[in-house]
Amino acid sequence: MKNKIGVLIVLVLIVVFGVIAFRWVKHRMEYAVTDAVFVESDSMANLSFYRAKGRIVKLLKEEGDRVEKGEVIAVLDDTDYRIKLEALSRKINALEEKKKALKEKMFRLKQQLKIKVETAHLTYRQAEASIQAVKEEIKQIDAQIQLVKKDEERFKELLTKELIPERKYQQVSTQLEVLLHKKEYAEKKLEELQIQLEKAKQGIKLAEAEKKVIQELEKEIKSVENSILALKKEAEDTQNLIKYTQLVSPYKGYIAKKFVSVGEVVPSGRPVYSVIPDNSLYILVLLEETKLKGVKVGNPVKIHIDAYPDEEYRGVVSEINPATAAKFALVPRDVTAGEFTKVAQRIPVKVKITEGNTSLLKVGLGGEVEIKKSR
Known part of the structure; x- marks a missing residue:
C-alpha cells in the first residue's frame, strides 16, 4: 500500500513539473525574456546660467527632487x-x-x-x-x-x-x-x-x-x-x-545631478543641475541574438523594475538597433585573425513606456522585460 502511495505521489509530481515545464517552455517560446534591462532617457539636460556669472546664493533643488517647467531652481548674486x-x-x-x-x-x-x-x-x-x-x-x-x-x-x-x-x-x-x-x-x-x-x-x-x-x-x-x-x-x-541670474528649468521632470554648492563662483555655461524631463524615459533592452526571432517594432512588453517590484509597467517595442552592442564598444573585438570565443551578441532594443508611474523611475535602474513575439 505504501508503495502504491509513493508511486502515486511521484506520478503527481511528474505531472505537476511537466505542466510547469510545459508552461515555462511555452512562455519562453511566446515571449523574449531578459534581465539585461536599463532605464534610459532620450534627453538628459545639463542646465547652466546663460551669459550670467557670479556667486551662487540659492540652490532650490536637491538630487531626486521634482521640478516643474519654468520653476526657478538656482539663483546668482545679482548685486x-x-x-x-x-x-x-x-x-x-x-x-x-x-x-x-x-x-x-x-x-x-x-x-x-x-x-x-x-x-x-x-x-x-x-x-x-x-x-x-x-x-x-x-x-x-x-x-x-x-x-x-x-x-x-x-x-x-x-x-x-x-x-x-x-x-x-x-x-x-x-x-x-x-x-x-x-x-x-x-x-x-x-x-x-x-x-x-x-x-x-x-x-x-x-x-x-x-x-x-x-x-x-x-x-x-x-x-x-x-x-x-x-x-x-x-x-x-x-x-x-x-x-539670467535666475536659473529656470525648461522641462518638467526631476533633478538627476547637482554639480555645485551654495557660495561657489561659477562662470556662465558651467553645469549647475542635470535634469531629466518627464516623457523622455524609455527602457533599453540588450536582447540576446538567440531571442531576437519574432521580436518586431510594435510588440507589447511587460516591464518589471527591480527597485519597484510592486509597480506594473507596460510598453511597446519602438526601435530595434540594426547593429549589435559590441560594435559600439570602446574596444571592439578583432576577429580578423579568426581567434575568438563565440558568445551570444546582444541587440539594443528600445521600449517605449506606455503604462505605469514613470515619476518613480530613475535613469540607470535595472529590471526584466517580457517581449511578446510575433508569429
Missing part, C-alpha cells in the same frame, strides 16, 4: 549687475538733460538767427533801394547844377556889362550854392547808405556763419542721442543679465 544698471541709468538721465539743454539752445539760436537774417536782408534791400534813389537824386542835381552854372556865367557876363541888376545875379549864384550843398548832402547820404549796405552784407555773412554753429549743435545732439541709444541697449542687456 554687481544692479549697481551697473543704476550707473547706466544715471548716465542716461544726465545725457537726456544735456540733450534737452542743447535742443533749447539750438531753438533759441534758430529764432535769433531767423530774426537776424530777416533784418539783415530787409536792411540790405532798403539800403540798396535808397542808394538807387540817392543816385537818381544826385543825377538830377547834377543836371540842375549844369543848367544853373550856365545861367550863372551868362548872368555874370550881363552883370559886367551892367545889363541886369546885381540882385538877379545873386539869385542865380545863391541857387547854384544851394544845389551844390544839396549835392554834397546827397553824396554824404550815399556814403552812409553804402556803409549801411556793407553792414547788411556783413550781417548776412554772420548769419550764414551762425548756421554752421547750429549745424554743429545738431551734430552734437545726434552724437548725444547715439550715446543714449547705446547706453539704453547696454542697460537692456544688463536687465537681461539680471534675469
